[in-house]
Amino acid sequence: MALAHAILSLLSNDAYSGYEIAKQFQGSVGYFWQASHQQIYRELKKLEEQKLVKMEEISNEGPLNKKIYYITDLGEQKLAEWIDSETELGVVREDLLVKMFAGHLVDRQVLINQLEQQRRLYQKKLLKLQEKEKEVFHAPQSLDKEHFCQNLTLQMGFRYYQTWIDWCDESIEKLRRTE
Amino acid sequence: MALAHAILSLLSNDAYSGYEIAKQFQGSVGYFWQASHQQIYRELKKLEEQKLVKMEEISNEGPLNKKIYYITDLGEQKLAEWIDSETELGVVREDLLVKMFAGHLVDRQVLINQLEQQRRLYQKKLLKLQEKEKEVFHAPQSLDKEHFCQNLTLQMGFRYYQTWIDWCDESIEKLRRTE
DNA sequence: GAGATCATGTAACCAGTTACATGATTCA
DNA sequence: TGAATCATGTAACTGGTTACATGATCTC
Numbered sequence: 001m002a003l004a005h006a007i008l009s010l011l012s013n014d015a016y017s018g019y020e021i022a023k024q025f026q027g028s029v030g031y032f033w034q035a036s037h038q039q040i041y042r043e044l045k046k047l048e049e050q051k052l053v054k055m056e057e058i059s060n061e062g063p064l065n066k067k068i069y070y071i072t073d074l075g076e077q078k079l080a081e082w083i084d085s086e087t088e089l090g091v092v093r094e095d096l097l098v099k100m101f102a103g104h105l106v107d108r109q110v111l112i113n114q115l116e117q118q119r120r121l122y123q124k125k126l127l128k129l130q131e132k133e134k135e136v137f138h139a140p141q142s143l144d145k146e147h148f149c150q151n152l153t154l155q156m157g158f159r160y161y162q163t164w165i166d167w168c169d170e171s172i173e174k175l176r177r178t179e
Numbered sequence: 180m181a182l183a184h185a186i187l188s189l190l191s192n193d194a195y196s197g198y199e200i201a202k203q204f205q206g207s208v209g210y211f212w213q214a215s216h217q218q219i220y221r222e223l224k225k226l227e228e229q230k231l232v233k234m235e236e237i238s239n240e241g242p243l244n245k246k247i248y249y250i251t252d253l254g255e256q257k258l259a260e261w262i263d264s265e266t267e268l269g270v271v272r273e274d275l276l277v278k279m280f281a282g283h284l285v286d287r288q289v290l291i292n293q294l295e296q297q298r299r300l301y302q303k304k305l306l307k308l309q310e311k312e313k314e315v316f317h318a319p320q321s322l323d324k325e326h327f328c329q330n331l332t333l334q335m336g337f338r339y340y341q342t343w344i345d346w347c348d349e350s351i352e353k354l355r356r357t358e
Numbered sequence: 359g360a361g362a363t364c365a366t367g368t369a370a371c372c373a374g375t376t377a378c379a380t381g382a383t384t385c386a
Numbered sequence: 387t388g389a390a391t392c393a394t395g396t397a398a399c400t401g402g403t404t405a406c407a408t409g410a411t412c413t414c
Contacts, residue, residue: 002274003373009281019393032276039374041395066393080284087293089300090273091402095181095266097211097335102188103328105259111328114266121268149282149290152353156276156346163342167335174331182401198365218402220367245365270374 003043004052006033008079011053011071013146018044018067028132031125031157032090044069052078100171108175115175119168126161129154182222183231185212187258190232190250192325197223197246207311210304210336211269223248231257279350287354294354298347305340308333 010021010029021044022037024030035043047053052075059065071079096118103111133154137147189200189208200223201216203209214222226232231254238244250258275297282290312333316326 001372002272002277005274006272006277009277012281012284017393018395029280030271032271032273032280034270034272034374036375037393038376038395042373076284079281083278083281083285083293084289087274087278087297089297089304090271090275091213092209092211092269092271092339093181093185093213094211094269095184096269097332098181098185098188099262099266100328100332101208101211102191102258102262103331104324105191105255106262110263114262118266118268125268145283148353148357149279152282152350153276153279155349159342159346160271163338167338170334171331174327178327180400196365197367202364213402215403216366217368217404221401 003035003039004047005079005082006035007040007043007047008052008071008075011069012076012079013150015068015070017069021069028129029153031129031160032153047075051075108178112172112175115168115172119165119172122161122164122168126158126165129157129161182214182218183226184258184261185214186219186222186226187231187250187254190248191255191258192329194247194249196248200248207308208332210308210339211332226254230254287357291351291354294347294351298344298351301340301343301347305337305344308336308340 006025007021010016010024016024018037018041022035022040025033025035025040044053044055048055048069051072053069054072056068056070057065058068096114099114100111137151137154185204186200189195189203195203197216197220201214201219204212204214204219223232223234227234227248230251232248233251235247235249236244237247275293278293279290316330316333
């Protein structure tokens with residue numbers, strides 16, 4: 001159910017193929033939603049049956065025949081209704097924090113290594129998001145309502161990654177100080 | 180697999196019943212792991228079969244017969260090995276950001292209402308976590324290695340909730356300014 | 359006495375992951 | 387020519403959610 005809304009949200013901004021949707025969930029919008037291509041192809045089929053999206057097959061433009069999905073009026077309507085409904089808090093499952101919670105079982109250095117590694121990953125994600133921002137938001141259409149809303153979510157992405165980086169730095173320092 | 184480690188991490192700090200584990204996942208440690216009691220009872224059975232935890236039934240202390248679970252040496256060993264293994268980035272699925280991403284479909288006021296509601300929820304969570312901190316960390320044992328590690332995760336909890344609150348405030352203000 | 363909380367579970371279903379499969383195109 | 391990327395899918399399995407079930411104790 002929730003994946004359906006996430007796909008419709010992407011399609012409310014632009015038409016995409018399943019493959020492109022999958023790439024976005026693994027990439028730029030990955031800080032608020034993730035899904036594999038298998039999940040997406042399965043869900044797109046359902047959405048088409050419910051007439052919330054419509055599909056158009058293109059054989060000449062890309063390397064292989066590509067199926068482009070568009071949101072329908074019904075899809076937009078259902079999505080708008082959902083936006084105005086009560087929102088559940090996001091589910092979080094963070095292996096790194098589980099590890100820290102049981103950190104007394106291992107050497108401090110093991111924890112420091114984990115934190116440094118994770119910090120590097122988040123730093124990389126942050127840089128990618130900053131590139132994305134330049135790419136999308138230094139275009140002249142930056143004042144569109146669509147871009148305004150997308151920009152709100154991007155800002156949360158920056159904050160999210162930066163929070164992790166800051167916490168990693170603080171924790172590494174604390175662990176070093178107690179050595 | 181990951182739930183197993185999350186349960187073992189809790190049990191590495193203290194012995195708990197399934198019910199108590201469930202309450203922690205819905206409450207204080209909920210900012211890094213969530214799980215329902217149905218999942219937990221199911222997983223505890225598996226962990227017992229694998230000899231990673233052992234169970235002790237208590238009939239007199241509580242209101243009903245209670246099954247307390249303890250981590251075994253084997254459990255601690257497996258957990259320590261896992262802590263030193265490569266860590267996956269956490270999976271995030273945030274309905275609120277999905278909604279904002281498609282925010283151009285609705286009135287600004289709908290978005291503001293959503294942000295205000297969510298802000299309230301995170302504020303409540305933050306307050307609960309601050310109570311938890313007082314309760315646990317103003318005790319004299321605060322310098323234990325266990326409490327040191329638990330405190331690291333708590334700090335991330337504060338940062339996490341505060342990040343959401345700040346972002347909600349910023350976004351509400353931006354939406355009001357463009358009205 | 360009613361409703362909340364404590365306490366443990368089963369069953370069915372749905373969402374998400376892993377493994378497997380295919381084939382074209384692009385680039386070094 | 388071999389590896390990476392584009393592009394779409396099926397099948398089996400595992401993890402997570404929802405619905406249902408039971409019964410004691412505690413608090414107003």
